[in-house]
Each structure stands twice: as structure tokens, then as C-alpha cells.
Amino acid sequence: VQLMESGGGLVQPGGSLTISCAPSESISSFEVIDWHRQDSGIQREYVARITADGKKYYENPVKGRFTISADNTENTVFLQMNSLKPEDTGTYYCRTIRGAEVVWGQGTQVTVSS
Numbered sequence: 001v002q003l004m005e006s007g008g009g010l011v012q013p014g015g016s017l018t019i020s021c022a023p024s025e026s027i028s029s030f031e032v033i034d035w036h037r038q039d040s041g042i043q044r045e046y047v048a049r050i051t052a053d054g055k056k057y058y059e060n061p062v063k064g065r066f067t068i069s070a071d072n073t074e075n076t077v078f079l080q081m082n083s084l085k086p087e088d089t090g091t092y093y094c095r096t097i098r099g100a101e102v103v104w105g106q107g108t109q110v111t112v113s114s
Contacts, residue, residue, distance in 0.1 A: 008108030021094030039090035
């Protein structure tokens, strides 16, 4: 499995950005697809996940601001990020879980700065 992440960039505080993760296999084949982020020198942290049955989970720092969604037609998982803060800055990684198989993407950089 290969994961193609895209959509990162520079955005001002308070702005919005949507990043995406497109696996090389059907998203419906994965038990979980989630997002993590890591800023330089800081431990990678969990952000959000969506399960095969559509259940969603968000970590407290992003709850109410981020929305994870899956589009089976585009075979893509999106992370819509609103009301962005400087502390949201980091490299965002997509991960898929299918049984014992865990695959990470290479990451997309999100920078929140004025």
C-alpha cells in the first residue's frame, strides 16, 4: 500500500486548509485511517481517525475545529482544518491500519503563521 498525501501549505492563523490522503488501495479495505502530526523536535501526536464503519474520533486540541471525512468515489480521506492556530503547525501524516499491516504516508507540511 502506498499513501499519497497532499494539500499542505502556509496559512494564516484563523484560516482553513484541507489536506488529503489517497491510498493506492480501496479506502473501504482499511479498518482505520488516521492522521498524526509532528512539529520539529516534538513527539508525534494523534489528531483524528475514521473507521471502516464511519466512526470518527478527534483529539481534544482539534475537536470542533477539524473534520475527518472519507470519499469512496475519490478513494480519499480528507482532513478539513478550520480556525487554525500556530500550534497546529507540523508535518501531518496519514496512516492506514488493516489487520497487522500498518502503513504511514510521507507527510504533508502545514504551517500556520502570519
